Amino acid sequence: MSARLSVIDDIFLRTHRGFGIPIVLQGVWCSEDAVDHVELAAIHSNLSLGPLGRRVVTPVVPGARRRWAPSSDALPLEYDTTPLAASEVLDWADAQGECDLDPEAGPSWRLSARSTDDGGTVLSLVCSHVVADAAGLIEAAGMALTGSVPPESYAYPISDVCDAAALVWRVTKAGVPALASLLFSRRARSELRDFVRASSGAIPHEVSVTTAVLDIEARLSNSEFISVVTEIMVALGQHEPVSINVPFRSNTLGANGIGMATVQISRTDSLAAIKNECKRAFTTPAGPPSGFPAEMVQLLPEQAAAALTSAPGHAAALCSNIGDLPDSVGAIGSHRASTVATRALHPHSPSARTTTILSAYLSTLNGTSTLSLVGTDPALIPSSETLADRAHAVLTHRQLTARSWR
Structure with a gap:
């Protein structure tokens, strides 16, 4: 995994900080079988050692990009054996997204389960969108559910000073010609106007x-x-x-x-x-x-960067x-899942x-x-x-x- 946050990672971190709508990802597994606490505890332990076990570190050096650090911090497994009616499963799953996840201080994920009145089990895994996209959450879940969790390999980051210098150089190298093109290219000026209009025209x-x-x-x-x-x-x-x-x-x-x-x-x-x-x-x-280089926004203040990246x-x-x-996410431990929902919520x-x-x-x-x-x-x-x-x-x-x- 890259040692530094990408531009997209930073966008999701800003939404977590209040610049936009907060986003967490969730997978919801429904099984017709009862899953015991031992299997759920093993899944929880595997998750803490897998790809979701990381947090964001913000350098003190101006211009250096945020970096990843391993973290085994985790909210405790929540397993309620009080039977839940089938009509209540989605409301329960919605409530699991209303938790305090922190991709910087940690923890950034949560695992919870509930028994259902038909003898089955529903399982929820929620994580901050900062630490994973849908593919990343599925990969982490698959490793944890099957017990195949390898040690997470973190690329060794160059020093913050070197990263800041390299970022400034890349942005300058691409940004100066882009600025110059605005003087001579009507198309470039039109594209910039369209970008600014898209970033500020919609009413939320x-x-x-x-x-x-x-x-x-x-x-x-x-x-x-x-x-x-x-x-x-x-x-x-x-x-x-x-x-x-x-x-x-x-x-x-x-x-x-x-x-x-x-x-x-x-x-x-x-x-x-x-x-x-x-x-x-x-x-x-x-x-x-x-x-203009996308990395340019990583040199801007949070509010300015948020305004420029809001168009999508x-x-x-x-x-x-x-x-x-x-298949790795088709079962909870040794019990097949009858259905799996994947989505993003806004806690x-x-x-x-x-x-x-x-x-x-x-x-x-x-x-x-x-x-x-x-x-x-x-x-x-x-x-x-x-x-x-x-x-x-x-x-x-x-x-x-x-x-x-x-």
Whole structure:
């Protein structure tokens, strides 16, 4: 793993610090079997030794990037054997995200479990988005669930002084020509204006979180997923076309190896048209304008950096397709999982503001797709029941058999 935080890692750290909406990732496993405390304790111990066992260190040297340090700090395993009704599982899972995680002081993750009244077990793993993206959380969970936890290898960081000097040099080397191009290139000036407009044009709303999870008896393609979410957004009252952020895997070093593209989708768009629109958007993902280096924001004060990196959050919806889950996360210890939900939540966010109305996450296990929805706008989504009902109606209209967790 890279010894220093990437630009994307820093973005999520700023949201944790209050510059935007806080984000934690969550995996929720449901098993029809009772999982005993010994197996859960082993999973908890494995997690503390795995990839999530790290924290952020902020150097005192100006210009040096934040770095990672190993950390075995962990919140205690919470296992409540009081039976939980099936209709209460999602509310319980929502509550697990409302915990105090700290990617700097630690701990940055939490494991909890609850018995269900049908003799099964539901398990929740939550981690700060700073220390892992969805792929990182799945990898860490897979290692812990199977007991195959290797020692985490941390790259030895160069000194903070050397890192600061190297960063200033890289930014200067790329930034000076970018500044010069503004004098001679109309295209460069137009691109910079569009970037500034995107970073300041949208009007955010106050956050009120609602959730829904549905198991779909089908394997949805990425285009089908985006099409379904578009129809759900319209059913909730959003105008067309719907602006949708689509995360994708990138080769960025750091805990969050993701990029972001934005598409405009209507209900009448065919799956082929959606696929082509995504391909086009992936060639021009969100990023700095006119040749300016992305690392430039790592030299700026927090507030300025937050303002310049807020544009990717201005779409009305987000569609994150996590894809097929590996066999390593298909069981809790020796007990098979009947379904697994993957999503992001927003803890302690009543005073936060965002322009994203609905975030949707899709993962597939054993041919069943689990659609997790997280709404934030009370004007369009007044309750979790409303969100679940609208989503179920859309899936039924598309002749997709679905079971709501509510």
